[in-house]
Amino acid sequence: MKIQTLKIRIQVFIPVLFGCFLFARNAYAMHISEGILPWNWAALWFAVAAPFVAYGLYRLKKLSNTDLSFKPLVGLMAAVVFIISCMPIPVPTAGTCSHPCGTGMSGILLGPTISVLVTAVALLIQALFLAHGGLSTWGADIVSMGVMGSFAGFLTFRALRAIKINIPIAGFMAGLLADWATYITTSVELASGIKGDSPFMPLFWKILIAFIPTQLPLGILEGAMTAGMVVLLYKKRPDLLVKMRVLKPEEVAA
Amino acid sequence: MELFSEYFKKDTLFSRIDARVKLLAAMVLLAMVLSYKGFAFPLLMALLCLFFCIKMRIPLRVFILRFSEPLFIAAVVLLLKFLFSGEEVLFSINIMGARITGHKDGLMDGLQIASRIWGAVSVVAVLGLSTPFNEFMAGLSWLRVPKGFIEILMFAYRYIFVLFEDAMVIYNSQKNRLGYSNVRRGLSSFGVLAGSLTLKALEHSQNVTVAMVQRGYDGNMPILKHKPFRASEILFSALFLIVMGFAWSI
Numbered sequence: 362m363k364i365q366t367l368k369i370r371i372q373v374f375i376p377v378l379f380g381c382f383l384f385a386r387n388a389y390a391m392h393i394s395e396g397i398l399p400w401n402w403a404a405l406w407f408a409v410a411a412p413f414v415a416y417g418l419y420r421l422k423k424l425s426n427t428d429l430s431f432k433p434l435v436g437l438m439a440a441v442v443f444i445i446s447c448m449p450i451p452v453p454t455a456g457t458c459s460h461p462c463g464t465g466m467s468g469i470l471l472g473p474t475i476s477v478l479v480t481a482v483a484l485l486i487q488a489l490f491l492a493h494g495g496l497s498t499w500g501a502d503i504v505s506m507g508v509m510g511s512f513a514g515f516l517t518f519r520a521l522r523a524i525k526i527n528i529p530i531a532g533f534m535a536g537l538l539a540d541w542a543t544y545i546t547t548s549v550e551l552a553s554g555i556k557g558d559s560p561f562m563p564l565f566w567k568i569l570i571a572f573i574p575t576q577l578p579l580g581i582l583e584g585a586m587t588a589g590m591v592v593l594l595y596k597k598r599p600d601l602l603v604k605m606r607v608l609k610p611e612e613v614a615a
Numbered sequence: 616m617e618l619f620s621e622y623f624k625k626d627t628l629f630s631r632i633d634a635r636v637k638l639l640a641a642m643v644l645l646a647m648v649l650s651y652k653g654f655a656f657p658l659l660m661a662l663l664c665l666f667f668c669i670k671m672r673i674p675l676r677v678f679i680l681r682f683s684e685p686l687f688i689a690a691v692v693l694l695l696k697f698l699f700s701g702e703e704v705l706f707s708i709n710i711m712g713a714r715i716t717g718h719k720d721g722l723m724d725g726l727q728i729a730s731r732i733w734g735a736v737s738v739v740a741v742l743g744l745s746t747p748f749n750e751f752m753a754g755l756s757w758l759r760v761p762k763g764f765i766e767i768l769m770f771a772y773r774y775i776f777v778l779f780e781d782a783m784v785i786y787n788s789q790k791n792r793l794g795y796s797n798v799r800r801g802l803s804s805f806g807v808l809a810g811s812l813t814l815k816a817l818e819h820s821q822n823v824t825v826a827m828v829q830r831g832y833d834g835n836m837p838i839l840k841h842k843p844f845r846a847s848e849i850l851f852s853a854l855f856l857i858v859m860g861f862a863w864s865i
Contacts, residue, residue, distance in 0.1 A: 394685045396657070396735025397692065397728065400649035414764075421763050429834055430824035432763070436770020437816035440778050443771065445809060466809065478764070482771050489743045489751070492681040496739050497645055555692060557724045559700050567699065582802060589806010590813055601817060 393502055393547060395488065395495025398554035406550060407500030410481075413508050417478035424475075435475060438467050439482040445586070446483065447491075461583040464506050465514025465539025466590050469532070470605055473511040480507030501554075505546035514539030514587070522608075528595055529588045536587025540580040544572050627671045629745035633844060634754035636852050641742040643856055647863045648734040654726045656863050657734025664737030673744055685736040689729035696725030748772055753839040766836045774819060781815050782808065 398406070425431040445463035468476040484502050487493040494502045514535040521531035552565035594602055599613040629637070648657045668678055701718025708715050746754070752765050785808050789795065794804035824832070 394688045394732055394736070395739055396648065396685075396732040397688070398649075399731075400646060403649060418761050418763050421767070425763070425834055429828060429832065430820055432766055432834070433770050433823050433827075434817065434820035436767045437774050437778070437820045438813075439767060439771035440774040441809075441812050441816045443775055444779050444782055444812065463809070466813070470813070478767065482764070482767050485768065486772060486775070488739065490748075492685060492736055492740055492743070495735060496641075497649055497735055555696070555728055557696075557700065564700070567695075582805065585802035586806050586809045589803065589808075590810040593807060593810025594813065598814060598817070 392484070392487070392494035393498040393505075393550060393554075395492070395497055397495075397551070398498055398501060400497070402550075402554045403497045403500060405500075406498075406504050410477075410500040410503040410508065413474070413477045414481055414503065417474045417476075417481075420472075420474045421478060435471065435479060436482070438471060439479045442467055442479055443483040443486060446487070461536075461579060461586055462506050462510055462540060462543055463583075463586075464510030464543065465517075465536040465583060466587045468511035468514035468539065469518045469535055469587070469591065469607055472606075473508075473515040476511035476515070477503065477507040480511065501550045505543050505550060509546040510539045510543040513542035518591075518607075522612075528608075529592050532588035532591035533584040535584075537580045537584035539587070540583035541576065544576040544580075545569065548572060627745070629667060629671055629741070630747075632745070632848055632852070633841065634746050634750035635757050635841060636844070636848050637742055637746055638751075638754045638758065640852050640856060641738055644738045644859060645735055647859060648731055648738065651731070651863060652727070654730035655865075657730040659862060660734040660859075661730070661737040664734075664741045667741050668744065671741075671744060681740060682736065685732050689732040692732070693722075693725035693729040696721045696728065700724060749839050753841050756838045757841060762835070762838070765838060769836060769838075770823075774816070777819065778812060778816060782812055785811050 421432070421435060442463040445466075446460050464476060464480050467479045470476075471479065481499075481503050484494050484499060484506065488495050488499060488502075517538045518531050518535035521534055522528075526534075548565055548568045551568050552561055556564050591602075591607070595608070595613075599608070602608045603610050603613055644660060648660055651657060665678075697717050698715060698721070701721030701724065703719040705717040705719045705722065707717075752769060755765055755768075756762070789804045789808065793800070795801040
């Protein structure tokens with residue numbers, strides 16, 4: 362019985378250990394490294410990301426026609442996302458440093474379509490000048506971080522606010538779910554890209570489990586960060602939250 | 616924060632080549648590396664790029680730092696494929712009751728992915744190390760990347776360093792006041808840091824817009840114009856790609 366338990370523990374431990382090394386060491390966990398996806402999968406994720414980026418550009422053009430400060434604002438938010446996703450934060454459970462992605466935050470503030478653009482810009486600079494992520498995996502990274510992260514963050518925040526959940530909790534849940542949505546999508550992309558002739562599902566579960574040591578605490582960190590950001594803006598500059606349509610004027614007045 | 620562009624040196628052969636030529640060549644080489652069935656060609660690319668980096672006098676520390684993450688991922692993917700994927704058994708051992716099996720086909724698959732990562736990262740690193748940001752933007756513009764996207768890239772790149780300094784000031788001040796002394800305080804401090812950074816970004820965006828409008832900004836940023844292509848560069852690059860194409864086809 363003891364041997365059986367030990368066997369199971371080792372069988373679980375080894376993939377988790379590899380996963381910890383793979384994704385947690387200095388975890389730019391949300392970035393799929395250059396070259397990891399074969400060309401056909403890389404092309405597919407580019408095709409998925411393209412309409413979202415195109416629509417983001419259309420919205421950018423429309424909004425910047427009426428407000429000259431909109432392009433600088435989007436550029437600066439891209440810089441914020443870049444910096445936040447480069448900030449080393451200790452993750453005690455994994456005994457390592459990790460990094461949030463900040464797309465939930467930008468999704469809430471700028472809306473998901475512009476947030477996709479913000480993520481695409483931050484990812485391109487990281488790929489070219491830091492060797493984090495990659496050019497060939499840019500499409501896949503945009504889909505996981507930009508599309509899934511931004512939409513999950515935005516929709517969660519809006520849904521929770523619609524049922525009168527308070528701002529800190531709505532912000533926390535938006536950040537948490539944005540992070541976890543990114544992590545699940547990254548697992549799908551990785552598993553499909555490296556599976557070769559093996560079946561998809563077992564590899565997907567292995568990668569998903571391997572992400573747990575960093576992504577569970579990292580999701581909480583991302584949630585706390587998003588909640589902190591929304592609360593600080595609410596306290597110091599509620600007018601900006603109204604201007605950016607994050608809150609309605611009556612919510613700020615109350 | 617150290618970006619590749621900090622190590623850019625003007626007086627090397629690669630730095631003098633037109634950014635458009637480098638961009639196109641990098642894209643072709645990336646496609647070759649990603650579509651190659653095997654590991655010889657990506658490894659050849661990785662070694663060639665290492666040689667180019669040495670020629671560009673890139674400090675070894677930078678090279679090791681930048682390549683450590685992708686190479687580590689490459690090594691672990693290789694191990695994962697070797698131990699958990701494949702059918703043709705190479706060895707099988709018992710460790711404390713658990714069977715560890717290495718697979719020959721898994722090893723070959725793993726080697727292919729690992730070499731692809733190394734080769735592709737090397738190609739992009741040489742591009743990043745040999746091209747200044749403004750020339751890179753002009754190259755993207757020539758490739759018909761939408762202007763709005765390039766303008767946002769330019770704003771983001773300019774303000775990364777400004778905001779990073781702001782972030783470091785806030786972070787150090789929080790750390791000196793025991794803002795990261797335990798998990799709870801750390802989470803709260805990081806939230807305040809992110810919020811303050813967002814506020815700074817909003818303030819900077821307003822200020823920069825006012826300053827730019829006063830200097831004639833009408834919503835469009837000027838982008839560097841390229842000089843005409845040089846025939847020698849095109850010939851040299853085409854020859855290089857033909858040789859690489861030949862190596863790819865073997």
